[in-house]
Structures are given as C-alpha cells and as structure tokens.
Amino acid sequence: MAKKRANAETMASKQREISVSEFFAKNRHLLGFDNPRKALLTTVKEAVDNALDACEEAGILPDIEVRIEELVAPASASKSGRYRVTITDNGPGIVRKQVENIFGKLLYGSKFHRLKMSRGQQGIGISAAGMYGLMTTGRPMVITTKPRKNKPAHHLELAMDTSKNKPEVTVDIETDDFPETSSGTGTRVVIELEARYVRGKTSVEAYLEQTAIANPHAEIVFVPPDKAGEDPGLEDASEKSPERERGAGATDEIDPTESRPGADAPGSFDAEIVRTTEHADRIVYPRAVDENPPETSEIKPHPYGVELGSFLRMLKDTPEKQLGGFFKREFCRVTPAVVKQVCDAASVKGKTFSGQTWVKNIDHASAEKIYRALQEAKLRSPPTDCLAPIGVRTMLAGLLKGVKAEFYAASTRSPAVYRGNPFQIEAAIAYGGDLPADQPARVIRFANRVPLLYQQSSCCAFKSVLETGWKNYGMSQPRGSAPVGPLVVMIHMASVWVPFTSESKEAIADYDEIRKEMKLALKECGRKLGIYIRRRQRMKREGQKRDVFERYIGEISKACEAITGTDAATLYEALMKQAKRRTEIADAVLDEDGKIVGFKDGNGRLDGDDGVIILDGNGNGNGGGAPNTPGKKPGASATGQGRSDAKVAKGSKGKQGRKKGTKPPRSREGLIETGPGNNEVVESKPAEKSRKKVVKKKLVKKKVRKKVRKKRATEGAGLFEGG
Template identity: 60%
Template sequence: MDASPSRPSAAPAARTRRAPAHADDAQASLLPAEEEELSSAKARIERKKRELEKEATGRRATAESMASRQRDISVSEFFAKNRHLLGFDNPRKALLTTVKEAVDNSLDACEEAGILPDITVIIEDLQPDRPASAKSARYRVSVVDNGPGIVRKQVENVFGRLLYGSKFHRLKMSRGQQGIGISAAGMYGLITTGRPMVIHTRPDARRPAHHIELAMNTKTNRAEVTTDDETEDFPPQRFLTLSSSARRLAAEGTLLASSDYVTGTSVSIELEGRYQKGRGSVDEFLELTAIANPHARITFITPSRVADDDADDTAPIRFTRNSARDAAAANPAAPAQPEPGDDKPRTDVKTEERDGIILFPRAVNELPPETKEIQPHPKGVELGTLLQMVKDHEVAQPGATLYNFLQDRFSRISPATASKLCDGVKMSSRAKLGDVDHDLAEKLFKLLQDADLPPPPTDCLAPIGVRQLLAGMLKGVRAEFYAASSREPAVYRGRPFLIEAAIAFGGELSGDDSARVIRFANRVPLLFQQSACSSFKAVVETNWRNYDLQHPRGALPVGPLVIMIHMASVWVPFTSESKEAIADYDEIRKEMKLALMECGRKLGTYLKKRARMRREAERRDVFERYIGEITKAVSAINGTDARKLYDALLTQAKKRTAVADLQLDEDGKAIKDEDPADQDGVIILDAPGSAAAPASQGLGEVKPDRAIKSRSGDETPSLLGDAPADEPPARRANAKASAAKPGKPAKAAKGDKGEKSGKPAKSEPPPAAAKAAKPKMRLDPKTGKLKPVDDGPGLF
C-alpha cells in the first residue's frame, strides 16, 4: 500500500498535537482521570442527598431538587444525543451524511462565487486489516473543492457551530438550509473517534492556505482550535499518492490539479462508518448529485476495502458505467470536457470508473443562474412570525412606520396595498411601528390572509432547466429515450417553488423491475424514506398506463424507466431535519404530477412510434422469410431460375418496406408533428440492436451470395427521419434542448457526436438548418391540438 509509509508517521504526530485538545475539553486543568473521579464522587453525593430527602418528605423529589437539575441544553448537546435526527443513525448512513453535507456546502459555495464546481471526494479506509466481521470501521472522509475558500476568522463558526450559517435567515434557494450539516458531521466524527476536523482553505490564490484543526465543544456550541498554521499544501498533495490509479490520474493532470484548485477548501473528518455500495450509498449519492448538477465535475476516490457483505445489498443500481478498459481505449488522454460555448447536451460525456476512482465529468459549462433572495410573502407568514418581524424591524430601524415596514419586509406589497392595509387596521400611514400591539397585529394578520396579493416573485428560483436535466440524465443513465420538463413556478404556503421532472427509458435499464424514482430537492439527492415523499406519491398517482407502460395499481410503474423529480424552492418542506423526504403538500404534489404527465406524454409518443417502427421491421422480416420458400416452389413448378427470382423478390421486398417507411414519415401532418424527436426536451439515442432480431436466412441449394444480412447496421430503422443514411450508426442523438434560457431563441440542436471516441463533433449544417427552419409545433395540453410555438422561454 502506497499510503502506508506516510500514515504511521502522520498519525502519531497528530496525536501529540491533539493532546492538549483533550485537556481543553475538561472544565479545569485536571487530568482526565482526576476529573472522572471528581464527577463520580459528586454524583454519589447527589444520589445520597436525594434518598435522604425522599425519606424525609415522602416525595420523590422536591421543587428545589428538581430546580437544581434544570439547566440549558445546548443545541449541540441535543443533537449529539439525537444524532439520528441529522442522518447519523447507523455507521453506513453516517458516512453518507458526512459526504453529503460536505459536498452540498462545496456546491453551494462554488455557485455563489460563480465558479464551476470541481469537487474531489476521498474516502480512506483507516483500518484495512480489521476482521471481516467488523460492523463498522474508521474512515477518513475528505472533500476538496475549488470554491472561494473561507476567510480565517469564519472557519470556526462554519465548521464548529451547529445552527450557524448564512442560509437559514434568508429566503433563497440553496442546498443547505439550517446550517447544521457539516458541523454535525464534525461532531459525529469527534464523538466516534475523538479526532478533530482538519480543514485546509485558501481564500486568496496569492497567499498560502490556512491549515486548521478544530474540535467542537458540545457544551458551549463552540469550536476549539487545536492547530492553526499556514501551508502551501493546497490542494493537499497527500491524496495524489493514495493508490496507483490516483498517481496515474495525477500524472495526467486530471486529479486535484493545482490549476483547477487555485482557491478552495478541503475538509477531512475521521469517523466510525461503513462503506458499502448499493442503495443509499455514497456512490449512489454522488451519481445522483452528478445528474442534478451537470455543471459540476466530481471525482471520487473509493476506499480500498468495501464492506464484505455488500454483494447481497447492491441490488438494483441500474446506472452503468464504462468499464475501465472501455474508457481507456476510447479516451486515452483526458476525460471528455465540454468545449467552451458548446450548448448541446453531449452524448459522449459519460461517467466512468477506473480502478477505484469514479469520474463524473462535467456535462455543461454554465452555472445555474444566480438566485435572488426574497422577502417573505404575506400569505406564508404566521401570527407569531409577524409579531417577531415587527419587533425585529423596530430594533433594526427605530421609529419606522407601519407603512414602511409592510413594504420593506414583505414581498408583493405595493405602496397602494400598504396604505390600504393601514386603513384596514385604522392606522394612519405615518403611524409608528412601535404603536402596533398584539390586537392590532392580529387584525393586520387577518387582513393579510384575506388580501388579494400577487404570488411571490419567482426569480429566487433557479431551475436545473430542460437542457441541463437532459445532460445530467444522459451522463448518468444508459437509456435510449430521455425526456424532461420544467414547470412554471407555483406557490405553497406563500413560498414559491418549482418542479422539474425527467425520465429515461429503455437502453440498458432493466425492464422487469419497478421504475426507479430519483428525487432531488434544490439539486440535492434524497436517498431515504422514498415512500414518505410527496414525489413518490405523485409518481404512483400518475397514470402511466396512458403512456403504454405497465402500472400496477398503487405502486410504481414497471419497466426500464428512471424517473427524476426535482423540487426547487426557497424553502423545501422536509419531513425531518435529516432532509430525506418532501412533505406532501397538495400544491407540490399537483405540480409534480403535471411535470410527470408532460414527460409521460413524450414517452408515450415515442413508444407508439417505436412500436410502429418495429412493426415495419417485422413486416420486412416476414416477407423475406417466405421468399425463399416461394422461390423454391415456383422454380420447381415451372423451372424459373431460382437465383434470379429470389433476387427479384428480395429487391421488391426491400423496396416495398422502404416505401412503407417513407409513407410513415410523410403520412400527413399527424405523424410528422408527433415525431417524438421533434418535441422539446427529448433526446433519443439509437440503441444498437434494439430492432427486432433479424431473420438471417439462406436459400438452401440456390443460396444467393446476398442472403439477408443482419440488419443491425445501417438498415436499423432509425427513429430519426432526418439522420443521413451513410453516417456511422453507433450513437446518434437528436437533442432538442431549446429554451434552456429565457429569451434565447429556441434552437433545434442536433447533437451528432459520432462515436464516443471523443473525436471532435462533426457538424451537420444542412439537417440542423432544415430543422431550425421548420416551425416548431407543440401539443396544447388543454385543447390537445398542435399549435405553433413561438421561440421563447418555451418550457411548457
């Protein structure tokens, strides 16, 4: 093992450094042994006292004795005892939660700073020699990002305090919400291993990075710094030598390259965990994160050893990766990076795995649009909150008027509405906020609830977008059909939200199982409590039978299907602090169903078309199958040259089915307009071998040299009517990723990347131009009729 020489030397050093840290934890400068003795003595005395009191009074406790035990509970203490509330229920989940919190923070930070995220996740197995029966082991989780870094004075607060963060007090769409995550992970690590968090952060590219080690004091909810120095070691070079494949990638310059990580943060947490693949694993989390964040590049160095019994638990992860050999052959130089200005989803950007390192490449080169922070909408505010807001505003701006308060602290209250509200509670518009008492606030609250107000602004939401959804799915899921839809924002409890859905169908997905639902909230994958989630209910309630899929009543549809649902909101209503399921609000579920139905319709059109194509292929097969028999019989009766007759009939069969294909495409507008590849938000890949198995057939004694060939090649019925016939057949994609950006003309993009060898994309101007010139049609969901679509933010 390459890392072994460095580890023993590093570990004792760390221990010596940390020795004072333990001492700091104690209340006085007592040795731990002494402290323990003292406290147990105190407890003995206390117990004795209580027993005596009980005997004296006949009561179990007195108010005084109880009062003596009542004291503050620090948030950290509470969560240290209730770690399951934060997602640390068991060693496996603890490992996942730690990775998740760190990655979420990294992505948030990168996006806020306008940096395309490049994140490296490293899990090291610190007890590789443990017995196989061990239920858990010590791991070190490290997450390195290329974000803006953290200024020195904030490090303790960010990593060392629970409920400290920038995201809780604002209504803005972000992954983190409460500011519990990373500090809770550090706390869990400290509790299970006694090791502090190690942080490297470089906020300024021209200055050395900070190296800080800190442990959290659960009693005070404060971090205690044990090491604080400066280092040039960022990104930490240690990770480059963890394994032979890591060294190889480092030599290629694709692993933690200093040029990619000029600023950034690296956090390492040692914890008791369990690394196991399958559902709810770190692998799955990162895969899903990569799908929902196609703009991020994520590298994952897996631990050398996987929990032994993972084989039975890895059931249906249905995403497939290139094997190492594949990737090496197809892509010897560097993992495919999107070219600058390339605005089409690439079909050749695929997740790949090489000897324990999983690379999730970047599929698009744009950051999600920056989101705005909004004021609360009056309809989403409760009476207590309103009173608190009044108080807060009074403190912040002494002497402010009620009129100004209403306008400043709420969204969607215009000056006119504000004066109307003031009139409504019989106050002048110049009345001071200080005069608002409880009764008045209650009146005001009622007025606000009944007021006719516009819905909250929606520029606070950043949808993933149809194009990026497709790019993400394309990257992570090997299917043949992809569709996505992004709904207009809607409102629950005065908070704006937006639902997006995408589906992938066919290809390498298994067809015998229930569909897989992958759920996201603000681009964060939700891995647990699926059936409690609103999105799951929406999937079950959608009638997939309408779209030619099997769908048992009250269950998930069955088929080679992956369903993705994303909820973007300034405040996602989770059912618990561990953020595992979205609460089931009617408004949310309704929007989810509408998004799913939109994707379903596209899939239905595709499946119908595919069935039609299959029938044509079968038809041709049928003719060709019988031609040999007919030739033999006819030739035996009248002595016609069998070879000539066979060829003549075969030519006719091919011509006739070709004519039929043609008619299909030109068979009036109905079929043409419903061509699934023409729809917005749809990508279809030509899956090799998806056509019906060809009947290969010879002709006995008259065997013609051009017996029917296997038609998996260029004669595979193409679902893309406009694909040039002489083109390499491997993988074509017709991506209509129009309307990803509002205001940008919807463009019919034809992503034709040739084979996945990473060759430069061949542009096909004539078909693309022809496509673009054609007026786009779309199905009006209300009337069911096709109507022209004006080029615009065409997410319908």
C-alpha cells in the same frame, strides 16, 4: 417519607441552558447520524453540498473529490469500522476567522436567515459531521482552506466543546500543502469517524451518482475505500492535485466519452454522451454541461408564508418607522396599493391605519387585524427569479450520464407557490436500455439538487409517482405501487425553502400544491413516454413484418424466375424495396448506429419537443437473419441501401412530423422510387385500408393532445402570475 422531595430551589440548581450542540450530540439521529452506515453518507453529503453551494455562489465550476479510506475495517458485518473522509473542492475557500465558526459551531451559517435557493439551509450539517467524528474517534476535524490564489492555505484542526457550542482550535498553521485547483482556491475537509462503508441504494456511491445526475455541471471524483489503495502512484497524484488527475484522465486514461462536450458552444448540448466512468482507482462522474446554474436572487418573504408570530416579531424588529416602509422593506409583493387596501380593511371606527401609521404605535390586537387583512388581500405570487430549475436539457444530460437507457424525457413546470414560498417542480424519466425490466421503477428524488436517499415512501415525490397513472403510458403498474418496468423517474423540487419532513432532510413534506405540480410534471414526461412506447411497439411490429416479408421474398423471386424466367435478383430487389417502403417505420430505428438520434429539433421522433432524447442501443432488429440471396448478392446491397434509406427517412421524418397535423402525404402507387436520394417516398403506405384509418386517428389524437398541452402551459403560467 424516607426520601426528600425536591423543592423549587433544588430543582433550580439543576436547571441550566442546554447547548444546541449538546442536544444534537444526544439526538444525533435528528441530523442523520442514526447509524454508522448513515453517518458516513451524511458526512459526505454535508461536505459535498457545502462545496457545491460555495462553488456556485462564487461562480466556479465545481471540481470535487471525495475520498474514503478505511483505517480499521469493521470487525463484522454489523459492526462499524473507522474511516477517514476527505472532501476537496475548488471553491472560493474560507477566510481564516470564519473557519472555526463554520465548521465548529452548530447553527452557524449564511443560509438560514435568507430566502434563497441553496442546498444547505440550517447550517448544522458539516459541523455536526465534525462533532460526530470527534465523538466517535476523538480525532479533530482537519480543515485546509485557501481563500486567496497566491497565498498559502490555512491548516486548522478543530475540536468542539459540545457543552458550550464553541469550537476549539488545536492546530492553526499556514501551509503550502494544498492541491492546485482550477480556481486557485479551495477547501479540504478531513473527518475521521466510526462508520461503515456499504454499497447499494443508500450508499455514498448512490448519493454521488445521483448528485452527478442533478448537477451535471460538477465534476465529481470518488475514491471509495476498495479503490483507495489501488494504485499508489495515482493516489499520490490525486491527493496533490485533482486537476492533474483529471488531465491524466482526459489524455491517456482511456475513454473518449470522458471528453467534455460543449466546450465550443457553452450551454448547448453536444451530441456526444458523457458517461460515468469507473477506473481502477476511482470513479469519475464527469462534467456534462459547462455552465453553472444561473445565480438565484434572494427574496423577501411573501406575506402568505409568514405566520402571525413571525409577523409580530418582524414588526417589532423593523428599523422602519412607518407601516408603509415596513411592508416595503420586509415583504415582497406588497405594493402601496396593497398597503392601502390592507390598511382600509383593517381599519375600524376610531382606529384607522394607513401607510403613514407609526409602527411603534401598533398594538398587538391591531397587528393581528393587519395580519388578517394581509392574508385576505389579493397578492401577486412571489417573484420566481429566486428559483433555478435544473432545466430540461441539463436534466437530460445528467440522466444520460448516470442511467443507461434508450429513452429520456424531461419537463420543467412553471413555478408555483406553497405557503408563500415559490417552488418549481421538474421531472425526468429514463426508459428501456439496460434498466431491469421486471422491477418497480427506480425513483430518484432531489430537493434543490440534493439527492434524497432515505424515507422514500413518506416523500411527496414518491407518492406522486404512485398516484400517476402509468398504465396510460404503456407501463404496467400494480395497484397502489410504482410502475414496473425499465424506468427511472427523477423528481426535483427547487425552492427557497424546501419543506422537509425532518431535520435530516430526507423526505419532502406532502403539500397539496407540491404534489399536484409533481404529478403534472410526471404526466408531461409520461405522455412522451407513452408516445414513444407506442411508437416503439409499432416499429417492432413493422420490423417483424419486414422480417417476414424478407424471408418470403427470396422464395417468391426464385419461384417466379423458375416459372417466367425473370431474373430473381432483379425481382428480389424490387420486392425488397417495396417491403422497405411498407415497413419504413421500422427502419428509422433498426438502421441507426446506436448513437443519438437527436433532440427534438426536427430529428427526434416526438414532434418538436426539446425534452426528449432517444438513443438506440440495441441495433439488433432486422439484421438477424441474413437475407436470401438469389442470383447475385442482393443481400449485401439491400442492407446497404436500407441504411441510406433510413437516413433519408429520418431526415425527412421531421418534415413529415411537422406536416402531420395537416395532411399525411399520399404515397404514390405506380411511381418507381429513385432510391435513397428520393425524399418524396417517406410516408409508408399502409398495406391495408384499415391501418390508414388508424394512422389518421392517431394524427388527430396527437393534434388534440398538443392543443391541450399548450392550453395547460398557458394556464400554468396564468395561475402563477395572477396569484
């Protein structure tokens, strides 16, 4: 025995408490700092999430600026460089004494101990980022925060003692050097770190873009490293005042699309599209809705979501004396009736419980009995005012901003419950337009409005996309994979507690209830897409048909003139009018100006559906070949007429749509249309009988589908309310 074995004493000398910060310093991948590329993203993400949460809680419309400066460029593509990340918000600021706790301590925050929908949950994010920066560069985190309007800001530099999970304040001064924000308050965080700036699917840019989609109420300005030095004057200005910068953007900086819609009618969606704009020195994700998401309330835990251990601890910690009071204080949905029911169920001979039972008298075995009875009891589902879904219109506004497509649909499911936690699933899709047609659909996932960029394939949201039968909706879908086509799928899960698969919050865990809801939401969108795609195909067919007719009508009029002496131009116009009438469906799209056709309120083409926007960007259609122009210039007038015809068609289409279920209006043969003003001539008369049949069939189908949808909606609500 050359070596002396350790004994209990020697071992005890080495045994000591492990600080949380120390643990995470060694296991930084758990928090999303696996590699320099991801470290940069995580840092930005944590800061932006915190900023958004703070702004919303304070009722301030968020203005956030993210600036990344490259201090030392990476030596090679695989190495990391040194970056400075500055995130400025217009949030409520932080009172002086909390600064070091919030930024310098892991597991310190307001969000862990409550059940409330918010972006952050655990309170590790930003302090971990600061810790990472300190570890890789030795530079402390710099925080400037201005909690009060007319007072100077606090300027702090924070280092962190990882072994003690304790912040060290190295600089603590008051300063006036804080940009003027719209709210008069705000916070700026500067972190220097070893990192690598990249572009692509998991980049800071992608994260901000998606954040902007899910948070259209926020205005985000991003200054990436390659733009940071672009224009010193502007840079200076923006550093001082993001407000001023935004003002400059609105006044002289180009782009009318940047102007805010809805200023006059808050909450309502303006017809103008707000789009992301890229400038020489920054990228602006403008605000698309001028209203913060509704404030959510905190909820007490629902018994179904509480495990025995927690239950016992709650029983031990409660200040209430009696069982009835305990239930009332600690849980939601446990009414006195339920308490009685649970107590009766848990009672056995000799040992009975009631609301008056003293909590301190309940032993372990009895507590377990009560817990079991509670789990068995029929309880109402938790309240849902704790959830703030993005909402159909807002999702559409977000997608419109970030994704250039032609068809947008969104749907919000009714709230549902997994393990006692209420949650709500939303889905939206964007189709067509500039999206690549030959690649698998892009799936963007959100949890409480935070984009999830990593671990797509293990995420419940992605799986639900794979499991949805997109072929039913006119998309191609290889077996077991995402649909292929110009499609972006957005899935959002709102919940008081989003079940992530890991601490780095990258993928949503796969609960059956969640996946089911996701699939239902996708199906709702898919159905709308299917209708649109089919309609588009039909419009395309009609458009092609019109082209064919138009080509021949010129020849025919000329031939008829040669034979009978009838004026070819007159004949041409008469025939073109007929051709237009017969292929009218094509018009509805072809003659649009490429602007919004409308939301579903009567103008859109999917009957009475709010969750759909259709843009027509490709105004090519039928204008291609110049029409034949025998005699005078019927070509020009014909086109002009087509345009106004289309408007009529469009306007009355809604009417028609509503009527559709009952009886398609007969077109009247033999009547001479009086031109663009005539609203009567709407329904295109199918040229052949067979097509008439098809149309009728379609109507019937639609009717059925509507019914089913309605039924589903009520079922969904019932499921939730009934528990």
